[in-house]
Amino acid sequence: MFLRMEMVDSKKIGIVAGGGNLPVHLANALQSQNIDFSVLALKDYANLKALLPFSPKVFRLGEVGAMIAYLKASKCSEIVMIGPVKRPSLVNLRPDFGALRFLWKIGERFTKGDDALLKTVVNLLEKEGFQIKGADTYLPNCIGKEGFNRSLSEKETQDLNLAWDFLTVTAPFDMGQGCVVQNGRILAAEGPEGTDNMLRRIKPLGILPLKRSGLLLKKPKVNQEMRVDMPMIGLETLKLAAEGGLAGVAYEAGSTFVIDDSLCQEMAAELGLFFGGIKNSAK
Amino acid sequence: MFLRMEMVDSKKIGIVAGGGNLPVHLANALQSQNIDFSVLALKDYANLKALLPFSPKVFRLGEVGAMIAYLKASKCSEIVMIGPVKRPSLVNLRPDFGALRFLWKIGERFTKGDDALLKTVVNLLEKEGFQIKGADTYLPNCIGKEGFNRSLSEKETQDLNLAWDFLTVTAPFDMGQGCVVQNGRILAAEGPEGTDNMLRRIKPLGILPLKRSGLLLKKPKVNQEMRVDMPMIGLETLKLAAEGGLAGVAYEAGSTFVIDDSLCQEMAAELGLFFGGIKNSAK
Known part of the structure; x- marks a missing residue:
């Protein structure tokens, strides 16, 4: 029993929060399931007011390097990306150094369809050691x-x-x-x-x-x-x-x-x- | 030779003119080929000013009965429908009696895709004895x-x-x-x-x-x-x-x-x- 508690405790989730209500739903669901998590709120997309009770850390979409550093520092093992994010232009993205490393690998897939882009992002995050989970894992009722x-x-x-x-x-x-x-x-x-x-x-x-x-x-x-x-x-x-x-x-x-x-x-x-x-x- | 002239002369074209410049191009092309024609200008679509030299007769889109009567009275044997016409709502169409007869046969195809509708219209006009020609017959350079x-x-x-x-x-x-x-x-x-x-x-x-x-x-x-x-x-x-x-x-x-x-x-x-x-x- 103690061991099982330990294992549950060892999982920590990084919620990368885009727009809408789903990130808040997810945070509430994780809280009620006693699952530990950190909220990374995407500037200009996330509903900061609604996420306030969960002490979100705010990042620009382009600050991928800083986000990964934060996720690692707060010992998140899983990432759930949730809530709509309109794809920005390369100019508006203003990528940080970590993002540039990402973009280098993403290359021209940045300009392709959304799915091609997202698959590459997921792939790269997995290579950084994170597990990527769908929000439905924790929100089956949605x-x-x-x-x-x-x-x-x-x-x-x-x-x-x-x-x-x-x-x-x-x-x-x-x-x-x-x-x-x-x-x-x-x-x-x-x-x-x-x-x-x-x-x-x-x-x-x-x-x-x-x-x-x-x-x-x-x-x-x-x-x-x-x-x-x-x-x-x-x-x-x-x-x-x-x-x-x-x-x-x-x-x-x-x-x-x-x-x-x-x-x-x-x-x-x-x-x-x-x-x-x-x-x-x-x- | 006389006979051939007779045959050429016997063909008369009814141009059903929608928007844009193509109806004018067509009228010019027919004129320069010495082919007889009448212009039916669709109200709210046709460029009346540009068509003025061809003495257009103006009809509402819904006046199908009147249009057919006019085409028959002016002895048109062929019809060329040319220029964009946005499909109206049934309410805006205000169909005349002839159009109602058409609409009855068109039935629910009126609400289908444009092509389904147009095929039915062409079919019905053919049954009225008209030949339907593409404008490209007379505008091969376009x-x-x-x-x-x-x-x-x-x-x-x-x-x-x-x-x-x-x-x-x-x-x-x-x-x-x-x-x-x-x-x-x-x-x-x-x-x-x-x-x-x-x-x-x-x-x-x-x-x-x-x-x-x-x-x-x-x-x-x-x-x-x-x-x-x-x-x-x-x-x-x-x-x-x-x-x-x-x-x-x-x-x-x-x-x-x-x-x-x-x-x-x-x-x-x-x-x-x-x-x-x-x-x-x-x-």
């Missing part, structure tokens, strides 16, 4: 489950199937994790602008403004580095989907973070959206 | 040819190949005719918003603002109704591509309208863009 809050009409099922097929053919291109389909028509495919910005531009594209229809589907890319870049759905996603004239939001069950699932369910009900996860498109 | 205005770097060729592959897998989805690739990364896929709006949103997505790179590729969808919806490139396309930080613009040779080809070549040179067509992506 993983979107199978099933919808209401049954889908035939048309909605057809839209869902079309969206699924589309994301299936685009999945190998390391492009985006979502698309919008309405009445058999693909209104938008997500690129690096992200889901929310995609939703903001669909409103003028819809053709039946009198009646909400269509859906957003989120689904991981092929071979996506799920530990650090799982598709995410939050309250804002649902709000923007409704504002964009859609009837619902769907995701691949088991592969999507649903932030505040019960709040999302409430919000979906309030907005009159169908909402839920599928394992595979039912043909 | 079809984009093979070859570029300068040789492409290895990176640019890689981007072109990636764009080609991407549009090849999305082509069956009746979605868009273009995409933007930069340094091995797909920045945007065109949806119903059109090429120009896609180009307007790529600027903040680029990662290397100090150096222009990447390209726009335009390529038809699978089984696209090329007679009425060929991909198009004009001066505005080139301008927006340069402003978006791209290094060039490419198209599928033989399947793309290049409006004012010599002006486009001048504009590309002035903006420092590579510009040209390929038959097939060179692997």
Whole structure:
């Protein structure tokens, strides 16, 4: 028993906190599980106010060398990177010396798709001796489950199937994790602008403004580095989907973070959206 | 000889004019070829001022019944639909009785992808006894040819190949005719918003603002109704591509309208863009 306590105690997690609420959720979850952790908050991304109770240490995104030194000094053995971080330009990054060493190895993959970049970062951190874990390891309740809050009409099922097929053919291109389909028509495919910005531009594209229809589907890319870049759905996603004239939001069950699932369910009900996860498109 | 003159004279073309300069080009081309024609200008789309010398008759998009009656009364045997027309909502369409008869047959295809809709419209017009011709029949010089205005770097060729592959897998989805690739990364896929709006949103997505790179590729969808919806490139396309930080613009040779080809070549040179067509992506 003593030995087991020792082993649990020996694990320390470094939370690299990007935007949104998930880093706070994770910190709370680790605290309630008595797991030791340090919070590295990314300047301009992390919600510092919400993270304050966990005494975050703030770093610029470019201070990779300083971050690694801090993670080692505070004896973190695992790293969880969580919360959205918009990829900066090389100019805005202002890398420190440790980051330059990283960038040298990353090389031109810095300019490639997000997934190619993240895989390289994960690889390099592993070589530094850290274990990289997905936030879902400690937040199993935030993983979107199978099933919808209401049954889908035939048309909605057809839209869902079309969206699924589309994301299936685009999945190998390391492009985006979502698309919008309405009445058999693909209104938008997500690129690096992200889901929310995609939703903001669909409103003028819809053709039946009198009646909400269509859906957003989120689904991981092929071979996506799920530990650090799982598709995410939050309250804002649902709000923007409704504002964009859609009837619902769907995701691949088991592969999507649903932030505040019960709040999302409430919000979906309030907005009159169908909402839920599928394992595979039912043909 | 007399008989042949008779036959030539008996052909009359109805130009259904949407936006941009192509309807004017077409009218000029027909005039110089001594082919008889009438111009139907679509209200809110057609450039009425530029079409004025051809005495256009103006119709709302929804006045399909009146348009067909006019085409028949002016003894047009062929129809050429040319120039971009944004698909209206059913509400804004305010269809006349003839259009309602059309819409009845079009049914829910009105809400589908552009190509599904256009194919149905063409089909119905053919049943009314009209021949539908592509504008390229009379504007062969506006079809984009093979070859570029300068040789492409290895990176640019890689981007072109990636764009080609991407549009090849999305082509069956009746979605868009273009995409933007930069340094091995797909920045945007065109949806119903059109090429120009896609180009307007790529600027903040680029990662290397100090150096222009990447390209726009335009390529038809699978089984696209090329007679009425060929991909198009004009001066505005080139301008927006340069402003978006791209290094060039490419198209599928033989399947793309290049409006004012010599002006486009001048504009590309002035903006420092590579510009040209390929038959097939060179692997």
